[in-house]
Amino acid sequence: MQHPALEVREVQAGYGPINVLWDVSAAARAGTTTTILGPNGAGKTTLLRAIMGLVKVRSGAIEIDGQPRTGNATWDMVRDGVILVPEGRLIFRDMTVEDNLLMGAYPARSRPRAASNLDDVYQLLPRLKERRRQLAGSLSGGEAQMVAIGRGLMEEPQIFLIDEPSLGLAPVVVDEIFAILRKQKELGRTIVLVEQNTHMALSLADHVYLMQSGRIILSRTAGEIDINHLHDLYFARETAT
Ligand SMILES: Nc1ncnc2c1ncn2[C@@H]1O[C@H](COP(=O)(O)OP(=O)(O)OP(=O)(O)O)[C@@H](O)[C@H]1O
Ligand SMILES: [Mg+2]
Structure with a gap:
């Protein structure tokens, strides 16, 4: 079995x-x-x-x-x-959206594919691509959750x-997530x-x-x-x- x-x-x-x-x-x-x-x-x-x-x-x-x-x-x-998207998002508020996502490319196993994984994440989450230079601390709760999920996906x-x-998101945003x-x-x-x-x-x-x-x-x-x-x-x- x-x-x-x-x-x-x-x-x-x-x-x-x-x-x-x-x-x-x-x-x-x-x-x-x-x-x-x-x-x-x-x-x-x-x-x-x-x-x-x-x-x-x-x-x-x-x-x-x-x-x-x-x-x-x-x-x-x-x-x-085995990748955890933690409770409460835990993203780096003083870093840009893109730098937060790239933190997920840190493990050696996924690092060689960081660029193509980033493209995939932006395709899945186009709103993050629009906001890629924005500081993560200024994102809405739903966008911050997307960053946390996107960072996890960068880790393959x-x-x-x-x-x-x-947690703490409006119903319409929960639907999106x-x-x-x-x-x-x-x-x-x-x-x-x-x-x-x-x-x-x-x-x-x-x-x-x-x-x-x-x-x-x-x-x-x-x-x-x-x-x-x-x-x-x-x-x-x-x-x-
Ligand atoms: N760092 C910690 N030190 C001591 N006790 C803790 C710690 N973290 C959690 N606990 C306790 O462990 C128990 C379970 O907490 P846990 O966070 O795992 O629950 P949960 O099901 O995730 O709850 P929630 O839905 O509120 O997130 C609780 O009684 C909590 O007070
Ligand atoms: Mg919990």
Whole structure:
């Protein structure tokens, strides 16, 4: 059987003495979109950070294409094409749009193709091309999110982890961001999407996980999702699957 592109098995992780993730197991199949839903504080960002080696994994395993990667340095994950678009965008405000994008061309594996990747990003995100000399700090929230996604694409993601791209954006801008992600899905990219916008996330998902209090409380293929059950669990009107 083919290995999932990314597999997390019984991972426990947290910050200092505080444990946040409790035996979290999840997998993302190659070429599919896996979404992780859950309320504030559920541990979604912590899970992505644990995968990236930004939060220490206390126990359990992380595998890429069936190969162990637990405890890998973030740099090694990036080298293997595991790319995170972080929560809150985290772009360099005092640098131009183009220089922000070029930061994504820093890893040696994608550097030789920086120019053609930049062309591709500008084709996907023409608004960034218009604003390429503008300081990133003066962008709208939606444009800043596009820069963060564009920077990730410059890194040639094999597994694209995207943390709450819709956060704080107006509905029309959320639609634009999801249209960009849908294009990436159609290109066959492996995407792991963390979202609180259930409706939008489900429109893209092949597989859905729901997290609460550091645990996965629901794992379903998109076709099996009962939206009412999901909302009952999400809003803790029920506690078990
Ligand atoms: N640097 C940190 N130090 C200590 N605790 C942290 C740290 N970052 C997050 N936490 C705690 O870990 C828990 C999970 O946080 P996390 O950011 O992973 O949740 P989340 O699901 O991404 O929430 P949100 O939807 O608000 O982004 C929370 O209780 C949070 O307070
Ligand atoms: Mg978060």
